[in-house]
Amino acid sequence: MNHLLETAKLQRAFQTGTYEPQPGVKFEIKERGHERFITSTATADKAVSHLTCDEYLTPLLAKYLQYDNSASQKGKGVAFHRHRFKVHLRQYYEREGSNEGYILFSDFSGYYANILHDVALAQLEKYLAKEIADPAELEQVMGVLRTTFKTYELDVSRFSDEEIQRMYREKVSSTLNLGVPASALTGQKMLRKGVDIGNQISQNTGVFVPVPIDNYIKIVCGIKEAARYSDDFYMIARTKEELHEAMAGVRREAEQLGLIINEKKTHICKLGGQYRHLQMLYSLHQDGEITCKINPKAITRERRKLKAYKRLVDDGRMEYREVENNFKSWICANYKFMSRQQIRNMSRLFKDLFGKDITWKKKKGHGRLRWLMGQSSKT
Secondary structure (H helix, E strand, O other), rough: HHHHHHHHHHHHHHHHOOOOOOOOOOEEEOOOOOOEEEEEOOHHHHHHHHHHHHHHHHHHHHHHOOOOOOOOOOOOHHHHHHHHHHHHHHHHHHOOOOOOOEEEEEEEOOOOHHHHHEEEEEEEHHHHEEEEEEOHHHHHHHHHHHHHHHHHHHEOOOOOOHHHHHHOOOOOOOOOOOOOOOOOOOOEEEEEEEOOOOOOHHHHHHOOOOHHHHHHHHHHHHOOOOOEOOOEEEEEEEOOOHHHHHHHHHHHHHHOOOOEEHHHHHHHEEEOOOOOEEEEEEEEOOOEEEEEEOOOOHHHHHHHHHHHHHHHHHHOOOHHHHHHEEEEHHHHHHHHHHOHHHHHHHHHHHHHHHOOOOOEOOOOOOOOOOEEOOOOOOO
């Protein structure tokens, strides 16, 4: 009802140079044992963020992204990345004629919470300047980005200058101020590091910041079978030495960008062995066959979720329809990688918990499941 009025207010704020985004509402979540903050941006600021990304960041910066950069982009995503992973395995086998080779997996530690604002803004401005001819228009776009990044800053007033300088070099958690009394957050010292998860500008930033690393791997090292999904990336090569040499260069590039390599998750596997990537287990066999199946831990985690959902439904804290939709989403995304027995077991667990039969069949021309909830298999 207030759409036109709020839009007029935003327009006036931009015309007078008084636009200031709000910090938004932050709430804590726990995911696989890790605590992190998600930010719910104010509706007016969401409109500005969407406009900035849809009209400028996404279309203008797309040409500078590698094709195998898969996260948070239209027409791409997890399914696209998994497809490209299998394509790279197949391309390697066709070129080398065998499965003798190695694959390196790595990621950035505390990625979104440790993006340096000065580095990210400088990189965005560098490439946007190539695409936006009008200096006034460029300055207005950068003005939105600078004010938005200002809402990402963390209050570190209670720390010494030496400790703050160390924070710029070391890993920092987004929950740094969780449980800290308001009296200690005076706003005198702010840490210009980290972007909020939940903001569209943050997503574009996360996709774009490691572009120099992508280019180094593909162009300088000449490794074609490589890709990145957000902060996770991999490289395939004939020998371990090639991967160690490439990784040494990646570390140098990451240091210049202020990114922290997660050394605990950096490892090299034989292509003929079994390795995990994005919750799937892969293997390249001697005859060129590629096997892909779901990680058993992912099934265990979903079983635990269903049991937790049951308790929430019984307590009246969750609607059954929400549980049903969550499970449908999960099974539709993973059933292709599951055995029949795994599908049966998950269906049986759902029936035991919620008293609903689940039957499905493939729709002609599509590889999707059509769900019939609470109906007999004859229907």
